[in-house]
Amino acid sequence: MRTPEISIIIACYNGARFLADAASSALAQKNIVLEVLIIDDHSTDESHELANKLANKDSRIKVLQTPKNAGPGGARNVGIDAMRGRWYAMLDCDDTFAPDRCRALIDAAEKAGADMIADDLAVFGDDIEPHRHLGEAQPPSTITLEGYFAGTIMYSPRPNLGFLKPIIRASTLDQRRYRTDLRIGEDDELVIQLLLSGANYAYHSQALYNYRKHEASISHRLSADHSALMVKSEENIRAQVMAAGRNSDDYKKRYSAILDAAAFADSVEALKEKQLSRAISAIAARPSALRHYAMPIAAHWKRFAQKS
Numbered sequence: 462m463r464t465p466e467i468s469i470i471i472a473c474y475n476g477a478r479f480l481a482d483a484a485s486s487a488l489a490q491k492n493i494v495l496e497v498l499i500i501d502d503h504s505t506d507e508s509h510e511l512a513n514k515l516a517n518k519d520s521r522i523k524v525l526q527t528p529k530n531a532g533p534g535g536a537r538n539v540g541i542d543a544m545r546g547r548w549y550a551m552l553d554c555d556d557t558f559a560p561d562r563c564r565a566l567i568d569a570a571e572k573a574g575a576d577m578i579a580d581d582l583a584v585f586g587d588d589i590e591p592h593r594h595l596g597e598a599q600p601p602s603t604i605t606l607e608g609y610f611a612g613t614i615m616y617s618p619r620p621n622l623g624f625l626k627p628i629i630r631a632s633t634l635d636q637r638r639y640r641t642d643l644r645i646g647e648d649d650e651l652v653i654q655l656l657l658s659g660a661n662y663a664y665h666s667q668a669l670y671n672y673r674k675h676e677a678s679i680s681h682r683l684s685a686d687h688s689a690l691m692v693k694s695e696e697n698i699r700a701q702v703m704a705a706g707r708n709s710d711d712y713k714k715r716y717s718a719i720l721d722a723a724a725f726a727d728s729v730e731a732l733k734e735k736q737l738s739r740a741i742s743a744i745a746a747r748p749s750a751l752r753h754y755a756m757p758i759a760a761h762w763k764r765f766a767q768k769s
Contacts, residue, residue, distance in 0.1 A: 464546075466494050467496075467548040468496050468497075468549055468631075470500065471497065471499045471500065472500050472502060472537050472551070474502040474536070474554075475504045479555040486557035489560050490563045491561050493564050496546060500527065500536040501524065501526045526539075533644070538639055541638060550563060551626055556672055558670060562669035565665065576633040577661075578628060579662075580625070581667065582625065582670050595620045604662040604664050605662075610714075615719055616753060623646065637658075643690055644687055650698065657705060724747035
């Protein structure tokens with residue numbers, strides 16, 4: 462079997478419902494030699510069995526399993542350690558690729574001399590109007606560290622660049638891996654580590670990654686535990702940013718927004734658990750987080766208006 466130009470890694474936890482679609486879209490990539498690594502993250506549904514059935518039908522698929530449930534970052538790390546391609550692409554098990562995505566992005570990256578490259582997301586799902594994630598807010602063709610900080614401010618009205626799914630040169634990754642303690646934001650953390658190390662990040666303006674939104678999407682949920690881990694991770698990033706002299710106004714806004722988001726998540730969870738004093742303490746520590754309560758109110762009002 463020829464050495465693949467790209468390794469497409471599908472981390473899967475209880476994703477049997479959509480896994481076949483994801484794998485089929487990976488195998489359907491045009492004009493490129495590839496391998497598909499499906500990493501079962503100790504699913505409790507039939508994901509592992511389905512992955513093996515898919516592998517039996519196509520030799521380009523290899524199935525691996527984490528030693529224990531490791532989250533999306535830990536599962537992808539298993540795939541990265543085993544991959545043979547010159548490029549790495551992540552594909553969530555509930556999403557799909559357009560047929561020309563890998564070829565188009567690698568060609569654009571090679572032309573630009575980029576170490577990683579992302580495209581826009583074509584967002585779809587039940588009860589939502591298909592749309593592009595970034596829409597009119599297109600970034601420049603090169604995403605700098607400062608530009609990335611400006612584009613990843615949580616709960617900003619501007620679409621978040623952290624949702625993009627870059628493909629990355631294997632040589633750029635080297636020994637760098639995802640943080641395994643993060644269940645949300647692990648992609649964002651890895652991109653920042655690569656940018657801090659000097660990687661060149663390019664942007665391709667087509668939307669070739671099909672991003673499915675549904676109730677079980679982990680990125681739609683920010684629990685107090687998840688947000689606390691994000692703050693812990695961001696403290697490490699902040700130390701590196703400070704040491705590198707890159708503590709720009711955009712980074713300060715990003716850091717402040719993460720602290721606000723964590724306080725908001727903690728206060729919401731406390732209210733659900735009828736722990737009023739804890740909720741008050743969370744907001745008292747970050748009064749600016751109080752503004753985020755407008756979001757659920759607006760969401761409830763929108764649902765009410767749609768039913769009227």
